[in-house]
Amino acid sequence: QVPLIESGGGLVQTGGSLRLSCAASDRSFILYAMAWFRQAPGKEREFVAGINSRGGVTHYADSVKGRFIISRDNAKNTAYLQMSTLEPGDTAVYSCAARRLPSSSTAAEHYDYWGQGTQVTVSS
Numbered sequence: 001q002v003p004l005i006e007s008g009g010g011l012v013q014t015g016g017s018l019r020l021s022c023a024a025s026d027r028s029f030i031l032y033a034m035a036w037f038r039q040a041p042g043k044e045r046e047f048v049a050g051i052n053s054r055g056g057v058t059h060y061a062d063s064v065k066g067r068f069i070i071s072r073d074n075a076k077n078t079a080y081l082q083m084s085t086l087e088p089g090d091t092a093v094y095s096c097a098a099r100r101l102p103s104s105s106t107a108a109e110h111y112d113y114w115g116q117g118t119q120v121t122v123s124s
Contacts, residue, residue, distance in 0.1 A: 004096050009118030012086055016122070020081040022096030022115055027077065033104035034072060034079040035111060038092035038120075048094070049081060050104030059104055063089075086122045093117040 008020040022034065035050035049070035050059045058070050067086075072079040079096055095118075097111035105111070 004098060004113055004115035006094065006096055006115040006118040009094060009120045011121045011123060013123050014087060016086050017082070017084045018086065018120060020083070020094055020096075020118060020120075022079040022081075024077045024079075024098065029077040029098065030074040031100075031102065032112075033099040033102055034070075035097050035099070035104050035106075036070060036079075036081045036094055037097060037108055038090075038094045039117075040092040043092075045095075045108055047106040047108070050106065051079065052104055053102035057103070059106065061106075083120070086120075088122050088124045090120060091122050092120060094120050 003025045005023045012018055031053055033052050036048040037045050038048050039045040048061055048064055049068055051070045051072055055072045067084050069082040096115045098113040099111045
């Protein structure tokens, strides 16, 4: 198991910023691709951003390109999602996920471990 603990969610106004963190307790984190997904009320879970195990390759949903940045610090077993220029449409529960392969994927079913999620609310 690779327990994942998210933090950093909260309430922010339109145009504001938040940084989410995803901490893993297992050192095997450095071998895994990581991703962030989100799920808004009444909607399906959607891919937000992914990063490969070494941190050199990233992918983003079109809706967040240019506003969100995914990164990781393998020395700290932690992945991050820096969110800027937030919009009410970004309101959702954000979850991090780990995949037991070095390359990330946009498909949720390709991930093996999930965090409990953290709420992000953007007020208009």
